[in-house]
Amino acid sequence: MQFMRPRHRLFTAGIEVIAASRADRWLRNLARGLGIVLMFHHVRPRRDVAFAPNELLEITPEFLITVLAELRREGFDIIPIAAVPDRLRSNRRSRPFAVLTFDDGYRDNVEHAWPILKRFGAPWTIYVTTEFAGGRGQLWWLELEQAIARLDRIVISRNGEPLSLPSRTPNEKQDAFHAVYRQLRAGPMERLRTVTADLASQAGIISNCLAAEFCLSWDELRDLAREPDVTIGAHTLSHPVLAKLDTTAAAREIADSKTLLERRLGRPVRHFAYPFGDRLSAGAREFRLVRDSGFETAVTSRPGHLFSNHTDYLHSLPRVSINGLFQTRAALRTLFSGVPFLLWNRGRVAEIET
Structure with a gap:
């Protein structure tokens, strides 16, 4: 059962207005950037349960197919996260690009999403929280x-x-x-x-056991790391709200997650995602710490498309969340057009985070 909070109902109404007015078509050339980074979490069959407050974090495999088909229909090139800096610098407007990113390291990304991504020839990135991979983190x-x-x-x-x-x-x-x-x-x-x-x-639930149930293990990640279409990025050690930590602790969460992933997977880790990633979770200090740790890119959860001026802000890139509450083609067309973010940013095509 979908239970929508007021802001979700407002978003639904906004999608309906944009779709009905066809603003996603006639404002697209103004609002759409050079590309988008899409944010996913779970991909798994729909759960028939009455109480599912985290359902905004999950989409069905069938809807992932719809996402990929809609990207193809709208003319997006699906590229790996490593290609983003060059695409931004080239300022190519002939074809927009899309990057597919999956947070936390869930096993269903491999079980349900990966076969579909393979079918579409789509590269993708999975950002791993190392304690979850060790089966001992707290979801x-x-x-x-x-x-x-x-x-x-x-x-x-x-x-x-x-x-x-x-x-x-x-x-x-x-x-x-x-x-x-x-x-x-x-x-x-x-x-x-x-x-x-x-x-x-x-409730009789053993804390810290959910990570082993839901997240990829180190052995599974090592196998995944060998695949040419998969990029494994860092998502901290324990998935904290980084802005709540002192600088030493925040730096450790960021830098040590990179070091540990590289040691366990035997390959460089160059890309990072901020846990939660909103304005209250990551800001200028966190962006600096990630840059100083040697990451090439880092993504937030702040909404928006990518524009050429993001070339100078590769450690605070916005993403477009594919929300499980809005699994419709109308929602996708609206998000891919960039129009909601033009309205969100009060007429500015991009909100640059420093």
């Missing part, structure tokens, strides 16, 4: 989902006082998830991890 957003799915009431502390939320019906569970998620994201990383681990324990 806390999945822990939170699974805990709330099992519990009838959620009790946590808020400003020293207990916050008690009913969690019996699907709607109550959705409300509880979003209330807890917002509060935890606003606080320190240690509290976020402690609270979700505690809720998981109450």
Whole structure:
């Protein structure tokens, strides 16, 4: 069941208005950049469950086929992330380009996405969190989902006082998830991890076991690294909100993830994705740390197309999220046109992050 928060309903309405007015056609030449970096997470068959608060992070294999077919129909070249700097410098406008990126290192990317990508001859990048590859990291957003799915009431502390939320019906569970998620994201990383681990324990879920269930192991990644159409990038050691860490800890998460991946895979790792990647998660300090660690590119989750002036900002590239709540051709055409980002940026074709 799809449960849409107000901002998702607003986005749906925006897609409908842009599609109905055909603004994605008549504004495309103004709004569309030289290329786009698409952001995916899970690719797997649709789950028939009433409570799925993380469903925005997953698309079906059938919709991935639609994505690739629509890119082909719209004339996009699908290129590897390593080719982006040269394409930006060339300022080629004859054909736009698209880059396919998958965050976190989920096993379903290989099981369900890769056969489709092979069929289309599409290169792709997977950004790996090294603790997940080791089977010991904390996928806390999945822990939170699974805990709330099992519990009838959620009790946590808020400003020293207990916050008690009913969690019996699907709607109550959705409300509880979003209330807890917002509060935890606003606080320190240690509290976020402690609270979700505690809720998981109450629900009989063993914290830190989800990584082994859902994420590619080192052995699987080594096999994947041999494939010429696959680029493996870094996504930190433990998937923290980097902006919440002190500089030493943030630098370690970035640089050590590169070093560890290179040692375990036996090849250079030149590309990085910021966990969460929004304005509150990564900024000028993080961009500098990534650049100083020797990465050639780094991607955020800030929305937008790529333009020639992004050549000077290769460590803060925007991406276009393929959201599991909007699995329609109309949504794709709108996103690929660049029109929503023209509106988002108040008439500026690109919002450059420094």
